[in-house]
Amino acid sequence: MNIIISASPFTEFRRQCEKLLQKTLEKTLPDLAAYKVTLEIPPNPQFGELTSRICFEISKHLSETPIRLAKQIETEANLGKSEFPMIESVEAAGQGYLNFHVNFPELSSLTVKSAKTLDGEYGHVKTESPEKIIVEHTSVNPVHPIHVGSARNSILGDSLARILSARGHKVFRHYYIDDVGRQSSIVAYGYKMLGRPRPSAKPDHFIGAIYAITNCLLEIRRLKALLNRQTGSLNYNNMQKARMDLDDWVAVAVDLQQRFPNIFNSLLDAMEKIEDPESEINALMRRYEMGNKEAVEIIREVTSICLEGFKQTLKRANIFFDSWDWESSFIWSNAVAKCLNSLKRTPYVFHRGDVLEFDAEGVARDLKLKSTFGLKETYEVPSLTLGRSDGTTLYTTRDIAYSIWKFRRAEKVINVIGMEQKLAQLQLKLALCALGYAEEAKRLIHFGYSLVNFPGQKISGRRGRYITLDEVMDEAVLRAYEEVKKRSEDMADEEKRKISEQVGIGAVKYALIETDPLKPVIFTWDRVINFERNSGPYIQYSYARACSILRRASRHVEDADFSLLKEPVERELILMVARFPEVFVEAADNLKPNIIADFANALADKFNTFYAALPVVKAETQELSDARLLLVNAVRITLRNALDLIGIEAPERM
RNA sequence: GGGCCCGUGGCCUAGUCAGGAUAGGGCAUCGGCCUCCUAAGCCGAGGGUCAGGGGUUCAAUUCCCCUCGGGCCCGCCA
Numbered sequence A: 001m002n003i004i005i006s007a008s009p010f011t012e013f014r015r016q017c018e019k020l021l022q023k024t025l026e027k028t029l030p031d032l033a034a035y036k037v038t039l040e041i042p043p044n045p046q047f048g049e050l051t052s053r054i055c056f057e058i059s060k061h062l063s064e065t066p067i068r069l070a071k072q073i074e075t076e077a078n079l080g081k082s083e084f085p086m087i088e089s090v091e092a093a094g095q096g097y098l099n100f101h102v103n104f105p106e107l108s109s110l111t112v113k114s115a116k117t118l119d120g121e122y123g124h125v126k127t128e129s130p131e132k133i134i135v136e137h138t139s140v141n142p143v144h145p146i147h148v149g150s151a152r153n154s155i156l157g158d159s160l161a162r163i164l165s166a167r168g169h170k171v172f173r174h175y176y177i178d179d180v181g182r183q184s185s186i187v188a189y190g191y192k193m194l195g196r197p198r199p200s201a202k203p204d205h206f207i208g209a210i211y212a213i214t215n216c217l218l219e220i221r222r223l224k225a226l227l228n229r230q231t232g233s234l235n236y237n238n239m240q241k242a243r244m245d246l247d248d249w250v251a252v253a254v255d256l257q258q259r260f261p262n263i264f265n266s267l268l269d270a271m272e273k274i275e276d277p278e279s280e281i282n283a284l285m286r287r288y289e290m291g292n293k294e295a296v297e298i299i300r301e302v303t304s305i306c307l308e309g310f311k312q313t314l315k316r317a318n319i320f321f322d323s324w325d326w327e328s329s330f331i332w333s334n335a336v337a338k339c340l341n342s343l344k345r346t347p348y349v350f351h352r353g354d355v356l357e358f359d360a361e362g363v364a365r366d367l368k369l370k371s372t373f374g375l376k377e378t379y380e381v382p383s384l385t386l387g388r389s390d391g392t393t394l395y396t397t398r399d400i401a402y403s404i405w406k407f408r409r410a411e412k413v414i415n416v417i418g419m420e421q422k423l424a425q426l427q428l429k430l431a432l433c434a435l436g437y438a439e440e441a442k443r444l445i446h447f448g449y450s451l452v453n454f455p456g457q458k459i460s461g462r463r464g465r466y467i468t469l470d471e472v473m474d475e476a477v478l479r480a481y482e483e484v485k486k487r488s489e490d491m492a493d494e495e496k497r498k499i500s501e502q503v504g505i506g507a508v509k510y511a512l513i514e515t516d517p518l519k520p521v522i523f524t525w526d527r528v529i530n531f532e533r534n535s536g537p538y539i540q541y542s543y544a545r546a547c548s549i550l551r552r553a554s555r556h557v558e559d560a561d562f563s564l565l566k567e568p569v570e571r572e573l574i575l576m577v578a579r580f581p582e583v584f585v586e587a588a589d590n591l592k593p594n595i596i597a598d599f600a601n602a603l604a605d606k607f608n609t610f611y612a613a614l615p616v617v618k619a620e621t622q623e624l625s626d627a628r629l630l631l632v633n634a635v636r637i638t639l640r641n642a643l644d645l646i647g648i649e650a651p652e653r654m
Numbered sequence B: 001g002g003g004c005c006c007g008u009g010g011c012c013u014a015g016u017c018a019g020g021a022u023a024g025g026g027c028a029u030c031g032g033c034c035u036c037c038u039a040a041g042c043c044g045a046g047g048g049u050c051a052g053g054g055g056u057u058c059a060a061u062u063c064c065c066c067u068c069g070g071g072c073c074c075g076c077c078a
Helices: A007-029 A052-059 A066-083 A104-121 A148-168 A182-193 A204-227 A234-261 A262-270 A275-291 A294-314 A327-332 A335-344 A359-367 A394-405 A419-434 A438-442 A470-487 A495-513 A536-553 A568-591 A593-613 A622-645
Strands: A051-052 A087-093 A096-102 A134-135 A171-175 A323-326 A350-354 A355-358 A412-418 A444-449
Touching: A007 A051, A007 A066, A007 A087, A007 A096, A052 A066, A052 A096, A052 A394, A052 A593, A066 A087, A066 A096, A066 A568, A087 A355, A087 A438, A096 A104, A104 A568, A134 A148, A134 A536, A148 A171, A148 A412, A148 A444, A148 A470, A148 A568, A148 A593, A148 A622, A171 A470, A182 A262, A182 A275, A204 A234, A204 A275, A204 A350, A234 A262, A234 A275, A275 A327, A323 A327, A327 A335, A327 A355, A327 A394, A327 A444, A335 A355, A335 A394, A335 A470, A355 A419, A359 A419, A394 A412, A394 A419, A394 A438, A412 A470, A419 A438, A419 A444, A438 A444, A444 A495, A495 A536, A536 A622, A568 A593, A568 A622, A593 A622
Parallel strands: A134 A171, A134 A412, A171 A323, A412 A444
Antiparallel strands: A051 A096, A087 A096, A350 A355
8 A cells, every 4th residue: 555645644654553553452452442542743753753642541441551551552563564554663662652653764755755746735735625714804994004913913814814725715815894983984084174185105104194193182172071071970080080091192192293293283273173073073974874975985085095005015915805895885785774673673682771782691591602602601791782872883783794794605704803802703693693693603703813012002003003014014124135135245136125025024924923813912123023043034044945955956856765864853854744734734724823833933943953964965975865855845845835824935045 | 890811941932722751942141163055044051840729630731620910801992
């Protein structure tokens, strides 16, 4: 049963070990042959390439120690291993482990040839049950630029989409344009007061300034009015809080005035003449939802300007979407109203004052959904307000209609949204259940991640307090260019620029993807722009070194004697390349892009060790050189394919 | 007050879901390595009561309970 190539070489070894173990069990301990055999990666090469703890398990049922059972199985297994060419030997060890040693020449040959033949597809093992999956990500409100915090969303979402697509799913990348919220009305209002100016900077940066300033001036007015109106109704604590908020916003105003004096002063002048800007904004929001021509024109105009900026940023980051979904379209098509009406017919909607509330707790309790959604039975789900008293809609309500729309196009929906929206996503799922979409709700996945913040301070779009992804990419690319210049003076400037783009952006992407999404990230320039070990550029550099070796060899090798690869580091490299497909499957099926980043980094590490220790082109013999060249090629392909999954480009020189 | 998430050497981080053989990396510190495939590199050294305390187990960083520390949520914001 000699296999020439495999989508997952290490899995072939795993299967053979499983079969051998199963057969041996049937022979030696027939009563326990039904035992499910599982194999794990041992912590150290001396314990082989796969290990089983089955003897610890079965010894519980027999009056025999694990190690004695292991010895018994060892003897029998070694007698029966001849029909399994990938197994070198089986040995009992420690307190009762069964360690399986791989036949390295076999594994090497299979791995190297598989990588070479499958090339761009190596490691991207296809699922047996492909699904249509919508990945909704980024969806930054179109009122300020994409900042480093939202960039974490974009990069995670893009990577998830790449991984699921490589897994063989039909993936659709959707951007949800929130043009209906209050924030859009605020920025449109400010834009209108400025006389609908043409952007004097990058479109989204320009809109971001208008938004932050308008919002800031509104907040200051509101707080001043609150404090003046005073006092009997406000207790001491509320007064204190309002005063502190006001101080905070005044500081923001000072900052914004300094950064954008023209916009700030124009808006300040214009706004002072307005009696009640707050109600004008509310009116704009109301008219927009009703489809009023003027309101639609102004809000769509502002939103489009901002989106134009997003598209520039995302294009540079090599992130693309299949669909841009306008939230307003779900209101204008009456989809939101229909949803609301259906919800009203369930027993889970009640009045509170002027507004309707959705009894999320009631649904969870009656339909016994608490354990389904991982909730404690004693936890009471807060109710959800479905609309404003002026008749306008609220975000989560609109999201119900949008979710149903998404499920008409896909079997699974993954929403990449910050952890802070966990409750809203839960309420959304419960609303879907109430409407009879329980199966859909179970296939709605909230891929949550924690925020990126500054040391001691939060990122805040509303305060204009952020570092844009554009700035971060600019700075990273600039620093990368300095490095490239140092190393490759003779290179054409155009190529230097291209490589700097790839390296700088690779650094940023890696930094935002390598940390477990559940953990908060504190932004520092050195964290996000790192070119040393454990970084995107480090992996890219390793890839470039592999390319360089193959270039220098300047000969084509078809096959080689892989038994010549005897050095421990060579074997570890083979193993990592062989295991890449299993790592990929784990990352894809558990939605864990960061383990791809981890793997790529570990492989780069191992490759650099190999690079420093062993000559390839000038190996002792031509035969050894051939075998190493094929190994380098397999590593090269694996590094590139792993980088591709996290959206990082692989330059052949740097 | 209630709920969710996180806590691993000075700093950052993997491993925890599916408990097992000396807890992997990186930064910083110290000491080495460019007549040889790119030194964005490699080799070596020191540094850990895996927040603390109980429990389950032959075995706990991993599972359960409690405490402490940090983040997030409980809006007619998104």
